[in-house]
Amino acid sequence: MKPTLALVAHDAKKDAIAAFAERNAQKLSDFSIVATGTTGGRIMDACPALDVTRVRSGPLGGDQQIGAMIAEGRLNGLIFFIDPLTPMPHDVDVKALLRLAVLYDLPTALNVSTAEILLRSARLAGLQSTSKTPEVSLIQK
Ligand SMILES: O=C(CO)COP(=O)(O)O
Numbered sequence: 001m002k003p004t005l006a007l008v009a010h011d012a013k014k015d016a017i018a019a020f021a022e023r024n025a026q027k028l029s030d031f032s033i034v035a036t037g038t039t040g041g042r043i044m045d046a047c048p049a050l051d052v053t054r055v056r057s058g059p060l061g062g063d064q065q066i067g068a069m070i071a072e073g074r075l076n077g078l079i080f081f082i083d084p085l086t087p088m089p090h091d092v093d094v095k096a097l098l099r100l101a102v103l104y105d106l107p108t109a110l111n112v113s114t115a116e117i118l119l120r121s122a123r124l125a126g127l128q129s130t131s132k133t134p135e136v137s138l139i140q141k
Pocket of ligand 1: 008009010011035036037038039040056057058059062063090094
């Protein structure tokens with residue numbers, strides 16, 4: 001089974017993630033990709049051969065769906081091109097998604113240069129274990 005990588009981008013970063021996907025289409029074909037609605041549409045347009053599953057658009061719950069996948073141990077990595085200059089109606093969802101990525105020690109990239117590094121890491125390719133279960137005391141509460 002292929003490792004699963006989530007791709008998400010805010011509107012100001014959609015061109016950047018489409019270009020990232022096009023540039024790395026070969027490498028991305030090693031992954032099952034899950035993406036928020038609009039981001040996924042842009043990636044599918046840019047790279048029709050990729051295996052992309054779309055969840056809801058971010059502001060309509062997509063960030064939370066990706067967060068749930070992290071909590072369930074179903075993601076191997078997250079690439080999320082955030083827009084640091086624009087207020088978002090779903091800011092709390094963005095924050096919750098990033099919180100879970102940190103909590104579960106999920107390999108995560110928030111900008112293009114880190115995403116390029118992450119995509120080439122042995123850890124992301126599933127050669128080493130990925131996200132860690134958080135402290136037992138956290139789970140039992
Ligand atoms: O808003 C997003 C992430 O917070 C992304 O959602 P879309 O890919 O649907 O635009």
